[in-house]
Amino acid sequence: MSAGAPERVSMYTDAFVNREPRESVQALHTRMRYARVFNDQLAEFLMARCEAEEAYVKHLQKAARRTIDTTYIPVQLRPVYERLIAQVTDIVHIHTTLAHHLQRDMEALQQMHTHGEWAGLARHEDALAPLLKEVQALESQRAKSQRKLDKKSNASAQQKLLSTEDALQHAREAWRGRAPAMLHAYESADGQRLFSVRTVLRNLAKAEGDAAKALFESARTSFQSVHHFDPMADMEQFAGLAASSGTARFSVPLPSAAMHSPDASRTPSRIEEAPHVPRTEMVEAPPADAPSALEVPPEVPAPAPAPQRASMMPPPTTQREPIATPRTRHMSYMPPGSPAPRAPTSLSMHSSFSHTSRASSTSAEDREALQRVRDQLRQSGAEIDGSAPPRRRDVRASMAQAADRRFSYMNLSPMVPSSLWGSPGLDDARDTPAESPRVLDEPPAPPYQVHICERVNALWKGRELVKVMVVGEVRVAVQAGAPSAAPLVLSGTDSLAQVRTRPGLCALTAEPGVYELDLAALARAGASVAALEYEVHVPAEQRTQCVPLLLEAQWRCEPQQSSLLFTHRTNPSFVARASMQDVSIHVRIPTETPVTGGVLAEPVADWDPDAQELVWQAQPDEAGARLAARFPLAIQGAPQPITAAWTVPECLLSRVEVHNAPLAPTRTLVAGKYFVQP
Structure with a gap:
C-alpha cells in the first residue's frame, strides 16, 4: 500500500x-x-x-x-x-x-x-x-x-x-x-x-x-x-569489618595486657598511689604467675587515647582464693552497664601513656626469648618470696587481682569530652563538668510561604502581535507544624479580570480580597500547590507593554530544505524595568517531515534529533539579535511555530500583593505559550 x-x-x-x-x-x-x-x-x-x-x-x-x-x-x-x-x-x-x-x-x-x-x-x-x-x-x-x-x-x-x-x-x-x-x-x-x-x-x-x-x-x-x-x-562496613580480614577491628587491649606486654618497661614491685587520691593500703604487685601476667596482643591502629572518668562502680571486695592459673582478661571483667572502651588508657592517676606501636606479628625467636626472660623472673620471684607462707601469697594474689579489676573498671569508663585533654590529673577531670556543644538558636521556620507566578501568553502572526493573555497563580508551600487554616489577604485585585480558587484548598470569604487557606489540605497536596489562580486584565491598546521580548520569523520552504531567519529583541516599552533570564528559542520540525542531514544554525544551537527540535540559548538585545537555521528535509516542508522561553524574577504585571504572609512572597514572571505563528 x-x-x-x-x-x-x-x-x-x-x-x-x-x-x-x-x-x-x-x-x-x-x-x-x-x-x-x-x-x-x-x-x-x-x-x-x-x-x-x-x-x-x-x-x-x-x-x-x-x-x-x-x-x-x-x-x-x-x-x-x-x-x-x-x-x-x-x-x-x-x-x-x-x-x-x-x-x-x-x-x-x-x-x-x-x-x-x-x-x-x-x-x-x-x-x-x-x-x-x-x-x-x-x-x-x-x-x-x-x-x-x-x-x-x-x-x-x-x-x-x-x-x-x-x-x-x-x-x-x-x-x-x-x-x-x-x-x-x-x-x-x-x-x-x-x-x-x-x-x-x-x-x-x-x-x-x-x-x-x-x-x-x-x-x-x-x-x-x-x-x-x-x-x-553494608553490614560489614557498619560493623567495621573487612571482608578479607578475620580479626576484629574493635578489639581493645586491656590495661593488664598493656602492663605485661614485652614492650612495656619493667614495673616496680609495688604500685604507689597518687598523692591526691586518698588510699589507706598499699597493694603489692602480683607475682609473675599471677593472672595479671599476660601477653600483649598485636595492637591495631587506634585514635589517640583520651582521658576518661573513673568508674562510679565500687571496687570488688578482696576475697581469699588460691593462686589461679594465668588467664587473659577479656571484656567479661566489665561491670554490667559499663560503656564499651574506645581506646586503652593510663594506669597512672597522674598522666596517660600510649602503647608503643609494634608490628602486627612477632617472630618466633622473639617469642622464645621473651618466654625465657619470664621463666627467669618467675623463678627469681619464687626464691625471694619463698619465706612467705602460702596463705600470705594467696592473700597477696587476691589483692593484686582486686586491684587489677579496679584498674580495669576505671580504664573502661566512659570518655570525657575533648575539652579535658591535657588535664593535670583525674580529680580535675572528675570535678570539671563536661562541656556540651552549644547549639545556635535558629529562628523558627515560617508556617507557610507564598510564591506568586504570572505567565505571559503571546501570539504573533508575522510581525503583528495579535493576542496577549496574562494568567497568574498564588502558590503556597506549607511547613511541618503549621496551623490547620490561615487567612490570605490580597490587594490589587481590581487589576484582575477573573479570580478562581482551588476547591478544598482555598475559599472566598465575605470580605473582599480575603481568602481562607486550608493549610492541612495544602500540606497533603504537595510541596508547593497553587491555591488561587487569576487572569490579568490586559486592554487591547496595552498588549505591547506586557511582552518583554519581541519576536519576528521568516521562513523559506524549498522541496529539499527549509530555512529560517528569526529576530528577537527586548521591548523598550515593557512596563517593568527588570532584566530577563534563561532566554531560549525553540523550533521543532514535525516528525512527518524527516530531517535527513546535519542542521546548520547560526549562532550555535542544541539539536535534538529524536524530537527534531532546535534550541538557542539567547541573550536579549535591544538592537535585535538574528538567528538563522537550515534544515535538510526528505520532503517539502512547511513553516512551523517558533517558541520563546524566558524568566523575569521579582516582577509581576498585575498589582497583586499578599499582606499577611509570614515572609515576603517571591514573585516571578515567566513565558507561557509565547510563540510566532507562521
Missing part, C-alpha cells in the same frame, strides 16, 4: 456521476461531516490521554521532591537510591515526550480540515451550486407538472411536462460534465484525511513503542543497580 493518497482516482466518479445529483451531494456531505466529527472525537481522546500523561508527570515530579536524607540511608544502598531518583527523572522525560506527541497529533487532527484537498472542497461546491439548484428546481417543477397532468389531462399540461423534462435532461447532462471534478476533489480529500489519520495513529504507536523501550532500559538499569547491592557488605 502506498504511503500517501493516489494522484488520480475514479471510484467516486463512477459511483456518483450517474446518480441523482441531490442524492450524490447529500451522500458526500454526510461522509465528510462524519469525518469531521470523527477527527474531533479522536482529538478529544488524544487530549484526554495527553492530560493524563501531564497529570502523571506532575505526580512524578511531586514524588521526586519527597527526597530522603542521606544520613538515614545505608552507605551501600545510596547508589540504589540515587538510581531510583534518576529513574523518576527518566520516566518524567519519557512521559513528557509522549505528551508532546499526543499534543501534536491532537492538533493535527483538529486542523486536518483546513489543509489540502479538504480545505478546497468549498470552492468546488460553490462552482456547482447554481447547477445543482437548477437541477433541484427542474425536478420540483416536473413533479408539479406531473400532478397537474394527472388531475387534468390536456395538451398544454402535457407540453409543459415535456419541456420541463427536456430542461431537466439538459441540466443533468451539464451536471455529468462538471461533476467529475468535484467528485474527484471529494475522493482526494477523503483519501488524504484517511491516510493522515493512519499516519497520526502510526506515529502515536511509534511514540508509545519508543516510550516503552526507554522505560524498559531505565528499569533494566535500576535492576542492575539493585542487583549490585550487597546487604552483607
